[in-house]
Amino acid sequence: MISILATKLYLPRLRPNIINRPNLIEQLNEGLHRKLTLISAPAGFGKTSLISSWVRGIGRPTAWLSLDEAENTPTRFLAYLVAALQTIEGTIGEGVLVALHSSQPPPTEMILTALLNELTTRSDHFILVLDDYHVIDAKPVEQILSYLVNHLPPQMHLVISTREDPQFSLARLRAQDHLTELRAADLRFTLSEATAFLNQMMGHPLADHDIATLEKRTEGWIAGLQFAALAMQGHQDTTRFITSFTGTHHFVLDYLIEEVLSKQDAHVQAFLLYTSILKQMCGSLCEAVVPDSSLSGQTTLEYLERTNLFIIPLDNERRWYRYHHLFAELLRKRLQSTTASPMGEERHLIAELHRRASVWYEENGLELEAFHHAVAAHDIDRATRLVEGKGMSLPFLGTVAPVLSWLESLPTADLDARPSLWVVYASAVLFVGKNTAVEQKRQAAEVALQGTEPDDRVQDLIGRIASMRATLAVMQHDVETIMTQSHRALSYLHSNNLSLRTAITWTLGYAHQLQGDRAAASRAYREIIASGKSLEDSIYTIAAMVSLGQVQETNNQLPLATQTYKRALQLAGNPPLLIACEAHLGLARILYQWNNLEEAWQHGQQCIHLTQQIESIDTSISYAVFLAHLKLTQGDMISATAILAEAEEFVRRQNFEHRMSDVAAAQVLPLLHRGDFSTAAELAQEYQLPLSQARVYLAKGETSAALTVLESWREQVEGKGWQDEQLKVMVLQALALQAHGEQDQAVHLVCDALAIAEPAGFIRLFVNEGAAMALLLSQAQAFGRMPNYIRKLLTVWKAEEHKNETAAHPFPPTQSLIEPLSRREVEVLQLIAQGLSNQEISERLVLALETVKGHNKKIFGKLHVQRRTEAVARARLLGLL
Numbered sequence: 004m005i006s007i008l009a010t011k012l013y014l015p016r017l018r019p020n021i022i023n024r025p026n027l028i029e030q031l032n033e034g035l036h037r038k039l040t041l042i043s044a045p046a047g048f049g050k051t052s053l054i055s056s057w058v059r060g061i062g063r064p065t066a067w068l069s070l071d072e073a074e075n076t077p078t079r080f081l082a083y084l085v086a087a088l089q090t091i092e093g094t095i096g097e098g099v100l101v102a103l104h105s106s107q108p109p110p111t112e113m114i115l116t117a118l119l120n121e122l123t124t125r126s127d128h129f130i131l132v133l134d135d136y137h138v139i140d141a142k143p144v145e146q147i148l149s150y151l152v153n154h155l156p157p158q159m160h161l162v163i164s165t166r167e168d169p170q171f172s173l174a175r176l177r178a179q180d181h182l183t184e185l186r187a188a189d190l191r192f193t194l195s196e197a198t199a200f201l202n203q204m205m206g207h208p209l210a211d212h213d214i215a216t217l218e219k220r221t222e223g224w225i226a227g228l229q230f231a232a233l234a235m236q237g238h239q240d241t242t243r244f245i246t247s248f249t250g251t252h253h254f255v256l257d258y259l260i261e262e263v264l265s266k267q268d269a270h271v272q273a274f275l276l277y278t279s280i281l282k283q284m285c286g287s288l289c290e291a292v293v294p295d296s297s298l299s300g301q302t303t304l305e306y307l308e309r310t311n312l313f314i315i316p317l318d319n320e321r322r323w324y325r326y327h328h329l330f331a332e333l334l335r336k337r338l339q340s341t342t343a344s345p346m347g348e349e350r351h352l353i354a355e356l357h358r359r360a361s362v363w364y365e366e367n368g369l370e371l372e373a374f375h376h377a378v379a380a381h382d383i384d385r386a387t388r389l390v391e392g393k394g395m396s397l398p399f400l401g402t403v404a405p406v407l408s409w410l411e412s413l414p415t416a417d418l419d420a421r422p423s424l425w426v427v428y429a430s431a432v433l434f435v436g437k438n439t440a441v442e443q444k445r446q447a448a449e450v451a452l453q454g455t456e457p458d459d460r461v462q463d464l465i466g467r468i469a470s471m472r473a474t475l476a477v478m479q480h481d482v483e484t485i486m487t488q489s490h491r492a493l494s495y496l497h498s499n500n501l502s503l504r505t506a507i508t509w510t511l512g513y514a515h516q517l518q519g520d521r522a523a524a525s526r527a528y529r530e531i532i533a534s535g536k537s538l539e540d541s542i543y544t545i546a547a548m549v550s551l552g553q554v555q556e557t558n559n560q561l562p563l564a565t566q567t568y569k570r571a572l573q574l575a576g577n578p579p580l581l582i583a584c585e586a587h588l589g590l591a592r593i594l595y596q597w598n599n600l601e602e603a604w605q606h607g608q609q610c611i612h613l614t615q616q617i618e619s620i621d622t623s624i625s626y627a628v629f630l631a632h633l634k635l636t637q638g639d640m641i642s643a644t645a646i647l648a649e650a651e652e653f654v655r656r657q658n659f660e661h662r663m664s665d666v667a668a669a670q671v672l673p674l675l676h677r678g679d680f681s682t683a684a685e686l687a688q689e690y691q692l693p694l695s696q697a698r699v700y701l702a703k704g705e706t707s708a709a710l711t712v713l714e715s716w717r718e719q720v721e722g723k724g725w726q727d728e729q730l731k732v733m734v735l736q737a738l739a740l741q742a743h744g745e746q747d748q749a750v751h752l753v754c755d756a757l758a759i760a761e762p763a764g765f766i767r768l769f770v771n772e773g774a775a776m777a778l779l780l781s782q783a784q785a786f787g788r789m790p791n792y793i794r795k796l797l798t799v800w801k802a803e804e805h806k807n808e809t810a811a812h813p814f815p816p817t818q819s820l821i822e823p824l825s826r827r828e829v830e831v832l833q834l835i836a837q838g839l840s841n842q843e844i845s846e847r848l849v850l851a852l853e854t855v856k857g858h859n860k861k862i863f864g865k866l867h868v869q870r871r872t873e874a875v876a877r878a879r880l881l882g883l884l
Contacts, residue, residue, distance in 0.1 A: 005082040005104065006369050010283055010323035011069045012087050015055045015134075016316045022192075022200050024053060027185065031057045034183025035128075038155045039176060040162045041169075044187035047226020047327070050164040051134055051315075053190070063160075064091045064129040069317070069325075071282050073371065075141035076404040077111050078103050084131075085118065091129055095121065102576035105542050110616050111143065113578030115150050123156040130160045137166035145170045152176070191223025200225070204232035209241060217245050226327070229313075264337070267312075270295060274303050275312070276341070279334035280356050280379070283317060284324050291363035292356055354380040361385060371405070378409055387421050407431050415447075422451035423460070426467050433471060445471060459497055466495030470503050473510040478620065480661040485514040505531055505543045512550060519723050521554045528554070542582065545574045549585045557727045561593050561763040568593075584613035584622050591629055595636075598766040598799055604633060624650050624662045628669045635672060636767065641868075644673045644876035652838075652872075664690040671695040675702045677879070694728075697735050706743035713739060730759050734768060738775055746782070753779045754788045761792045770800045777801075822865050829883065831858045836875045836884050 286301030425448030512527025
């Protein structure tokens with residue numbers, strides 16, 4: 004959970020007697036019809052004060068976000084962005100926050116799209132201010148802002164205050180009249196403004212020539228004028244002081260800080276220096292950091308505000324403050340210089356200040372801020388404890404990037420001395436999808452643990468390592484490793500490590516599912532769903548719901564599975580977590596069976612869009628099998644063949660051999676369709692596919708052999724309680740009996756299958772079997788069995804009959820091409836079919852690479868395809884290979 008510091012969302016308070024700047028206000032008002040207002044100038048030019056003054060007078064709701072370096076991660080930036088918008092309306096972006104706080108956030112573009120779509124529904128115009136944007140230097144966050152600007156709703160106006168220009172294209176925005184700009188030249192005080200400002204600061208009028216000189220020397224730089232006014236207080240000869248006021252900004256600032264600080268007593272000077280390490284300050288935090296216990300933090304902060312010592316209140320209650328950024332930087336520089344010594348006491352003192360701040364932040368529930376100060380204090384032990392967290396480590400609470408950055412910066416010796424850091428390191432890289440890097444970190448953790456005392460903490464670390472092994476084994480469907488490592492994890496994990504124990508319950512359920520023990524899998528998933536109530540457990544709750552939906556689907560409980568999948572999508576948020584890909588795919592399969600092909604395709608597209616964001620996952624194989632079935636239903640055998648060829652290539656490339664049986668079972672269908680019985684039989688035999696073997700026998704007219712295979716397989720699946728396989732085998736048995744001349748038995752069996760299928764609403768299961776099944780259904784209908792259901796099935800079949808007849812063989816083998824392939828093109832095509840690359844083909848045929856590419860282009864054009872796999876599929880249909 005990302006803790007939100009509310010003070011960053013407050014509209015900064017205006018100082019008394021602020022200088023009115025009507026010309027600038029008018030420019031800002033005139034720019035409201037554009038997308039963006041950019042106020043870009045160096046520090047001390049009054050950017051924040053100008054914006055604060057302006058938005059108070061325009062009567063539009065305003066969301067304010069004061070940025071700092073912590074927002075250089077997309078998750079944290081978006082969380083604060085939504086929090087700022089919620090100051091306008093509390094319900095904005097609720098779904099986005101749910102997604103961001105998950106352990107597996109969805110792609111950033113999906114989050115932004117959902118947020119912008121939500122903002123588009125607002126009726127009133129409003130403003131979003133991003134102050135101090137120059138602290139952002141992370142490319143992913145810059146990309147977020149660019150996307151936001153490009154797709155800004157018309158009722159939203161964005162204001163950016165920064166010391167340097169953002170990285171996105173300002174030229175394009177200017178050309179499109181979408182940009183209003185104020186630069187340093189615009190923000191400099193005019194002579195009249197400088198006069199009013201200095202007279203207010205000094206409390207008495209200065210001579211006109213003195214003001215003009217100072218305005219010229221500072222070039223209207225507001226901070227410089229303010230420093231000068233503070234430094235002049237107490238000087239009798241202001242003219243002499245102003246005459247000597249010269250040099251670069253850096254020199255002037257050093258000089259003025261000497262003048263300002265020297266007028267404060269030692270206690271205040273120490274307070275300023277010690278608290279300069281803080282980005283935001285409140286009374287109790289200052290008291291925790293400043294060694295001098297006699298100072299009241301709140302009283303001192305109020306004094307600094309009254310004396311204009313560059314301190315800015317952040318809330319209306321005056322509890323939280325911050326220093327002007329430039330003032331804070333110079334204070335920190337002075338802190339280092341005044342405490343420096345050959346013995347390193349300076350580093351020791353500054354580290355102690357950061358450590359004190361870390362303790363305060365931790366005690367007040369702001370773990371990330373506590374972690375940052377522990378890192379700044381070089382306190383590895385404290386930072387380690389904070390990273391490990393209470394039950395859930397920081398990487399799983401939306402702060403992976405800063406933790407990974409810190410871990411990457413540590414010497415190996417420091418990591419080896421703290422095995423828990425290696426475990427966190429491995430968990431963090433696993434969390435961000437860098438699966439290949441997990442093993443090296445995990446092995447380093449095990450080496451570091453050798454020889455340590457096996458106390459409760461070490462035992463828990465061993466359990467966490469085992470849980471990671473179990474999770475990685477899930478991706479490879481390695482049941483034995485899943486079971487072994489899951490039980491090992493449970494035996495070692497601490498009893499209060501509920502999060503990882505919940506994760507292990509899921510991995511065990513998944514192993515049971517892979518083993519075919521669907522009852523045991525369901526019990527595990529239901530246990531997680533019943534207990535998973537906290538946000539930290541939500542990812543496991545969603546995973547359990549998706550897996551439970553899959554079990555229900557295989558138990559022919561399609562309506563119930565639909566409800567479960569939809570509930571999982573609700574929990575996954577909008578935009579969804581990546582795990583929602585499996586829920587979308589489950590719905591796609593069910594909708595396909597219900598003959599809702601368009602909606603099935605839409606869910607399939609949502610599935611693959613999410614799947615493409617995940618490293619090393621086999622969901623794309625399941626999607627390819629679904630899509631191939633959909634294409635076959637639509638009569639597009641060429642696309643189906645190409646899709647399955649690509650799926651097979653993906654299986655080989657990713658070492659997902661355990662999924663090849665699913666691909667092969669789908670490949671058998673188009674092979675039989677075009678009469679390639681031998682290849683279909685080889686696939687069915689190689690991957691031990693009883694239903695596919697039966698289909699091959701039926702296609703060859705060997706009905707006895709088909710019935711033998713089906714009877715044996717039916718006994719096995721009934722013994723295991725695999726209801727989906729039982730229904731499929733009954734459908735094929737009915738067709739085999741019909742082909743074998745056992746008409747009555749065939750009708751009786753198809754009626755039994757219909758009785759099982761009707762509650763679930765299966766349509767494609769029967770309609771896909773074509774005219775032979777239609778005949779059986781008609782005969783069953785004549786006996787008065789389930790008339791409404793059979794009528795629905797026959798209606799669908801009749802509607803598709805003509806389309807299927809014309810689409811089944813759009814390019815029969817005997818058909819010639821309008822423009823035949825040349826001999827050389829056939830040679831190239833044969834090598835493409837063998838999987839050779841263009842470079843390999845050029846070497847094999849001793850042709851230039853560009854010549855091979857030219858042949859490819861001609862081949863694709865003559866075959867009317869766009870990809871290699873489509874070319875090979877169509878060539879096989881035409882008998883060219």
